[in-house]
Amino acid sequence: MRGKGRGLGIAAVVVGLLGVVLGLGGVGFARYQYGGSVVSSESMKPTYGPGDRVVYERVDGSEVRRGDIVVFTAPDRYGSDGLVMERVIAVGGDRVTCCTRTGTDARVTVNGRPLQEPYVKDGDAFGGFVEYDVRVPEGRVFLLGDYRSNSRDSRAFLSDHGGTLPVSAVRGRVIDDYTVPVVLGSAMLLGLVLALTGAGLGIAAFVVRRQARAAVPPPPPWAVRS
Known part of the structure; x- marks a missing residue:
């Protein structure tokens, strides 16, 4: 479970950053050009x-x-x-x-x-x-x-x-x-989708980690020293 949560977290960061870069890059280039x-x-x-x-x-x-x-x-x-x-x-x-x-x-x-x-x-x-x-x-x-x-x-x-x-x-x-503007629009839309996907993966990673921590059994009473 912990490994899965870590993997989801990494995927969230990679996909989210790619989406932000693609979306903002498309917006910036479109406004400039x-x-x-x-x-x-x-x-x-x-x-x-x-x-x-x-x-x-x-x-x-x-x-x-x-x-x-x-x-x-x-x-x-x-x-x-x-x-x-x-x-x-x-x-x-x-x-x-x-x-x-x-x-x-x-x-x-x-x-x-x-x-x-x-x-x-x-x-x-x-x-x-x-x-x-x-x-x-x-x-x-x-x-x-x-x-x-x-x-x-x-x-x-x-x-x-x-x-x-x-x-x-x-x-x-x-x-x-309108070929270039359409391509830019598609890039911005894809960037938005990737950013939302990254956010979703981040939420999933958080839930998995919470479940993993909740699944760990408490230590037995005799393991506790006075």
Whole structure:
């Protein structure tokens, strides 16, 4: 019985510690590497609409590429430090113009090449805003919403560096592949299960030891000396 109690105690410590390390490690990495947000506007419809939950990977703004959907903060433009979500159309060194053709045939061009943008709402790449021709400075990005006629994006701030935003304002890149977050979530869940299992084994070890002590018979009376 004593050996069994000792074995359960060791198992409790090993399993419990493994669970704590796995769970806290998963939580720490997830908080460091990923973030979540809820869409509050229609500017990215039909890709994302109000109430949609998105997960973004925390990346340095210099890592984003054309076509990425990013979240950023620009309190000087939007009046708060809340996250804003838009699509990267051009990066440092690019020349972005709009628009060639008209109506649903209108196209935004980057470095003279018309963009194919199947994601824009109703196929309207122009959105009725003023035309623009911007050379994106190094270290900045030009951003547009997918709902071009209902998005307050770089076009609304053309007098400020051509509407471009410094890459330092970028907080993350929205992801559609949830493989890594799911793995992290599974690791955290497994860690919780292991921690609870360790606690259960610890309780079992305590009970076994109590029973072992209770099973030891008292010494005979003649063994007691006066």
